[in-house]
Amino acid sequence: MDAFSIDRVNKNDCSILYLNGFLDAHTAPDLENELEKLIAEERFRIVVNFKNLTYISSAGLGVFMGYIETIRDHGGDIKMCSMSPKIFRVFDLLGFPTLYDIVQEEDRAIELFFKPEQK
Amino acid sequence: MDAFSIDRVNKNDCSILYLNGFLDAHTAPDLENELEKLIAEERFRIVVNFKNLTYISSAGLGVFMGYIETIRDHGGDIKMCSMSPKIFRVFDLLGFPTLYDIVQEEDRAIELFFKPEQK
Amino acid sequence: MPIAYEYRLRIPSETDNLELIREFVTKVASKVGFNSDDIGKIELACDEACTNVIKHAYAMKTNNDKKNLDISIKTDAEKFTLVVTDHGKGFDPDSIKMPNMREYLAQLKVGGLGIYLMKTLMDEVDYQMQPGVKNQVRMVKYFADKKKPHSARGKQ
Amino acid sequence: MPIAYEYRLRIPSETDNLELIREFVTKVASKVGFNSDDIGKIELACDEACTNVIKHAYAMKTNNDKKNLDISIKTDAEKFTLVVTDHGKGFDPDSIKMPNMREYLAQLKVGGLGIYLMKTLMDEVDYQMQPGVKNQVRMVKYFADKKKPHSARGKQ
Numbered sequence: 001m002d003a004f005s006i007d008r009v010n011k012n013d014c015s016i017l018y019l020n021g022f023l024d025a026h027t028a029p030d031l032e033n034e035l036e037k038l039i040a041e042e043r044f045r046i047v048v049n050f051k052n053l054t055y056i057s058s059a060g061l062g063v064f065m066g067y068i069e070t071i072r073d074h075g076g077d078i079k080m081c082s083m084s085p086k087i088f089r090v091f092d093l094l095g096f097p098t099l100y101d102i103v104q105e106e107d108r109a110i111e112l113f114f115k116p117e118q119k
Numbered sequence: 120m121d122a123f124s125i126d127r128v129n130k131n132d133c134s135i136l137y138l139n140g141f142l143d144a145h146t147a148p149d150l151e152n153e154l155e156k157l158i159a160e161e162r163f164r165i166v167v168n169f170k171n172l173t174y175i176s177s178a179g180l181g182v183f184m185g186y187i188e189t190i191r192d193h194g195g196d197i198k199m200c201s202m203s204p205k206i207f208r209v210f211d212l213l214g215f216p217t218l219y220d221i222v223q224e225e226d227r228a229i230e231l232f233f234k235p236e237q238k
Numbered sequence: 239m240p241i242a243y244e245y246r247l248r249i250p251s252e253t254d255n256l257e258l259i260r261e262f263v264t265k266v267a268s269k270v271g272f273n274s275d276d277i278g279k280i281e282l283a284c285d286e287a288c289t290n291v292i293k294h295a296y297a298m299k300t301n302n303d304k305k306n307l308d309i310s311i312k313t314d315a316e317k318f319t320l321v322v323t324d325h326g327k328g329f330d331p332d333s334i335k336m337p338n339m340r341e342y343l344a345q346l347k348v349g350g351l352g353i354y355l356m357k358t359l360m361d362e363v364d365y366q367m368q369p370g371v372k373n374q375v376r377m378v379k380y381f382a383d384k385k386k387p388h389s390a391r392g393k394q
Numbered sequence: 395m396p397i398a399y400e401y402r403l404r405i406p407s408e409t410d411n412l413e414l415i416r417e418f419v420t421k422v423a424s425k426v427g428f429n430s431d432d433i434g435k436i437e438l439a440c441d442e443a444c445t446n447v448i449k450h451a452y453a454m455k456t457n458n459d460k461k462n463l464d465i466s467i468k469t470d471a472e473k474f475t476l477v478v479t480d481h482g483k484g485f486d487p488d489s490i491k492m493p494n495m496r497e498y499l500a501q502l503k504v505g506g507l508g509i510y511l512m513k514t515l516m517d518e519v520d521y522q523m524q525p526g527v528k529n530q531v532r533m534v535k536y537f538a539d540k541k542k543p544h545s546a547r548g549k550q
């Protein structure tokens with residue numbers, strides 16, 4: 001079953017997580033594990049690419065809320081990109097775009113770590 | 120909903136039906152209509168290509184049984200090709216290969232109308 | 239995981255729900271560990287039982303009556319039990335003759351393969367009838383490693 | 395088509411069944427004619443209600459108790475009614491404070507969004523509690539053209 005999987009690509013000191021499948025209460029622990037690994041490796045500049053994510057519930061949103069403080073405390077951030085309208089609508093409904101940078105292009109999300117002033 | 124659809128291609132005096140989706144009690148009437156059209160047009164040399172059929176129940180099998188006599192009485196036949204193992208297993212379970220020519224390649228199925236002795 | 243599971247689906251008795259029924263039953267069959275071959279058999283047996291309900295059980299009812307179809311699945315360590323229930327007119331299962339497939343094909347018959355398929359695909363099939371109250375067909379598939387010698391039917 | 399429909403699903407209360415639940419509810423919602431936007435809302439509201447059952451309802455039960463979750467859908471000419479039932483410990487819905495999202499985000503809180511989402515996504519949400527017997531949340535979505543003025547909440 002390929003309910004949910006994560007592919008990680010490291011680009012310089014930035015890590016990109018590609019989420020595949022659906023992120024609900026069943027699969028959220030997998031994303032928690034991945035973020036914990038990144039934190040253990042002190043990789044705090046994280047881009048999450050949602051291109052292949054088909055569904056998210058509040059259990060999935062909760063994962064981001066659970067780690068953002070630690071990550072920012074270490075000078076990092078979670079930037080988000082390539083959300084389908086269906087996924088974006090859930091983030092938007094709850095006002096998450098005030099807390100997270102959400103952009104369309106992955107390159108743009110990476111750039112945000114280096115030229116934040118252009119935001 | 121693309122539960123089931125049929126594409127027809129006429130090659131010389133042979134008609135090829137491409138079945139897409141699933142063939143059950145809900146969609147079997149669509150195939151009946153298509154076979155009735157062919158009979159009305161006096162196109163009795165029929166190849167059914169199962170490549171994109173994902174499922175068949177006895178309601179689907181029944182459609183072939185319902186028209187084969189008329190079609191053969193007019194010197195035609197229904198040849199079948201490109202079944203997935205899942206589909207073939209249902210035909211095989213009931214002994215249908217004794218009644219219908221079932222081959223892998225579409226070209227071979229067409230040939231059967233012209234060089235039946237090689238069968 | 240706990241040893242016993244129960245799933246139920248109630249759905250209007252209409253052919254356009256067969257797809258949803260098949261998705262339900264295949265998901266559950268795959269969750270409990272059947273291989274794709276057995277999942278396909280369970281899917282087809284269940285479809286045939288439900289198609290029979292839709293085609294036959296409620297033939298006499300008026301449009302305002304509720305025509306539902308219930309599917310229940312129970313699993314334990316050794317078997318998968320699928321029960322399809324209708325509240326229609328019922329029938330006498332003993333009166334249904336199983337087709338002789340050689341004759342059937344030679345005579346180009348149509349229909350009458352549903353119950354035969356169910357019996358061929360599943361390890362056990364039995365009917366319990368209470369016409370107008372509830373009519374049930376119970377079908378069992380044993381897990382490969384748990385198949386009891388006395389229920390093996392030498393199929394495959 | 396007849397005017398009233400009923401669908402039910404009973405399933406073990408476990409997170410790996412959420413996918414099957416969502417498939418069931420989205421299929422039914424699409425069958426009765428909702429657009430993809432509304433289907434997505436119903437899907438998420440149902441997932442949140444079921445996730446709550448799985449996470450909270452049966453916290454005290456031992457492994458041998460049956461922990462089921464029931465979903466029922468009824469549709470009539472004007473609305474789609476989804477009821478999620480558990481047989482667990484229940485809770486006092488009036489004691490649950492809805493989050494103020496500005497504060498929530500400023501304080502980087504975690505959790506506590508499920509019921510808020512359900513209320514935001516659906517036209518009506520209400521709870522009926524009988525702890526240990528049955529606890530139900532009932533959620534209604536009106537068909538766009540049938541939305542009654544008094545139940546419209548000015549959303550969208």
Ligand SMILES: Nc1ncnc2c1ncn2[C@@H]1O[C@H](COP(=O)(O)OP(=O)(O)O)[C@@H](O)[C@H]1O
Nearest residue numbers: 290291294295328329334349350351352353354
């Ligand atoms: N649920 C049911 N309610 C009423 N009659 C049924 C039911 N299931 C089967 N039957 C009867 O059994 C017969 C044989 O069924 P089946 O082997 O599936 O073939 P078919 O449906 O093609 O006739 C049906 O024609 C019908 O008379």
Ligand SMILES: Nc1ncnc2c1ncn2[C@@H]1O[C@H](COP(=O)(O)OP(=O)(O)O)[C@@H](O)[C@H]1O
Nearest residue numbers: 446447450451484485490505506507508509510
């Ligand atoms: N079915 C249920 N059974 C018992 N308690 C529940 C149920 N649904 C919700 N609750 C209670 O309501 C609270 C708020 O739920 P919710 O808004 O979904 O947020 P969260 O589940 O993240 O806490 C839960 O923490 C739980 O105490």
